[in-house]
Amino acid sequence: MRIIRVLLRLAAFMLPILAAAAASAQEPLREENTFLRIKLDGRDVRLEALIVRPERAQGRLPLALITHGKSSSSVSMGDLRAASYATVARDFARRGWLAAVVMRRGFGQSDGPFPASTTCADLDFTSRFEADAGELEAALRTLQQRDDVDPTRAIAVGESAGGAAVLALAQHKPAGLRGIVNVAGGLNIDNCIDKARDALVGIVKGWQVPGAPPQLWIYAKNDELFPPALVDRMRGAARDAGGDIRFVELPEIRPNGHLIFRHGQARFFWLREVDASLRAWKLPTWSPAQAKDLFAKLGLTARAAAFEQYFAAPGEKAMALSRSRKHFRYTFGSQTLDRAREATLNDCAKAAGDCVIAFENDTFMLPSGGAP
Numbered sequence: 621m622r623i624i625r626v627l628l629r630l631a632a633f634m635l636p637i638l639a640a641a642a643a644s645a646q647e648p649l650r651e652e653n654t655f656l657r658i659k660l661d662g663r664d665v666r667l668e669a670l671i672v673r674p675e676r677a678q679g680r681l682p683l684a685l686i687t688h689g690k691s692s693s694s695v696s697m698g699d700l701r702a703a704s705y706a707t708v709a710r711d712f713a714r715r716g717w718l719a720a721v722v723m724r725r726g727f728g729q730s731d732g733p734f735p736a737s738t739t740c741a742d743l744d745f746t747s748r749f750e751a752d753a754g755e756l757e758a759a760l761r762t763l764q765q766r767d768d769v770d771p772t773r774a775i776a777v778g779e780s781a782g783g784a785a786v787l788a789l790a791q792h793k794p795a796g797l798r799g800i801v802n803v804a805g806g807l808n809i810d811n812c813i814d815k816a817r818d819a820l821v822g823i824v825k826g827w828q829v830p831g832a833p834p835q836l837w838i839y840a841k842n843d844e845l846f847p848p849a850l851v852d853r854m855r856g857a858a859r860d861a862g863g864d865i866r867f868v869e870l871p872e873i874r875p876n877g878h879l880i881f882r883h884g885q886a887r888f889f890w891l892r893e894v895d896a897s898l899r900a901w902k903l904p905t906w907s908p909a910q911a912k913d914l915f916a917k918l919g920l921t922a923r924a925a926a927f928e929q930y931f932a933a934p935g936e937k938a939m940a941l942s943r944s945r946k947h948f949r950y951t952f953g954s955q956t957l958d959r960a961r962e963a964t965l966n967d968c969a970k971a972a973g974d975c976v977i978a979f980e981n982d983t984f985m986l987p988s989g990g991a992p
Contacts, residue, residue: 648675658759668723670706672721683774690781780805797833821854825860827863834900892929911928933950940967
């Protein structure tokens with residue numbers, strides 16, 4: 621019994637310490653599963669949303685409005701959740717943004733109805749995307765009213781049908797919208813490929829209006845829904861109409877060139893392109909100067925560019941450091957932080973026996989003053 625009492629006292633002493641250690645190791649992000657209440661045609665509509673922001677940030681943050689693609693059926697549209705896009709939202713939050721994933725009407729737990737079907741007999745892209753743009757504009761206005769959002773600095777980010785939706789939003793020129801990120805954007809109509817592609821080129825051209833925010837377009841070379849020839853036609857038409865477009869073609873992404881939005885390896889490429897555009901638009905992202913300072917602080921003497929790539933890389937990620945070899949390895953795009961930590965320690969251990977975790981995502985994990 622005496623041994624049990626000693627163990628219980630030891631546990632009572634250690635549990636607060638272990639809890640504090642676990643709390644300090646957690647990434648300083650705040651996530652909020654919520655609903656936005658917007659007005660559409662004079663009626664209240666509720667949209668499912670996920671809000672992710674830096675936990676310790678003070679004042680008003682720039683806003684990244686993120687929206688999703690279209691599922692292949694009404695059943696799978698209902699299965700989508702805002703939390704499915706948490707990895708992308710966290711990547712923006714780590715760059716200093718309040719990221720808001722918004723599910724459009726008919727998707728996830730948002731109010732219905734489902735979007736009206738677009739058929740080959742009635743290729744009314746205008747009504748379809750105008751409805752999407754109206755929802756996103758209302759969501760943007762609602763989010764801009766938050767006390768922690770800077771209403772003068774917002775971007776809209778969308779994938780697939782959501783990429784087309786944010787392009788449609790741009791022509792509305794809502795106050796505070798400073799840039800558009802279109803990732804593999806468009807709308808595919810089964811059994812109507814040629815006619816639908818012609819309609820898509822036409823509507824993208826019509827969305828270009830004077831004074832609209834600049835656009836970043838990102839497509840993979842092997843996107844089977846929107847192949848390079850179609851994307852060239854779309855951006856050529858948009859530029860002829862005066863669109864301010866920066867275009868990036870990613871290399872082939874396996875197994876599916878269209879599904880690059882949440883793909884870990886693809887995000888390694890397209891997030892760096894987003895960083896470049898954010899800097900060009902005079903908007904915040906991670907600081908190369910900070911990366912260089914940390915590189916020097918750790919006593920590293922080579923591969924500074926590779927070290928900077930770590931900060932551009934998507935989560936979940938971790939970096940391991942060898943104190944004796946001045947050597948580091950990192951893993952990114954993992955499903956969990958635990959997997960990233962384990963993989964990078966194993967990789968680092970192949971070259972050195974004293975590897976420790978230096979960063980978990982963008983959080984510095986070494987003791988204060990932490991140079992090796």
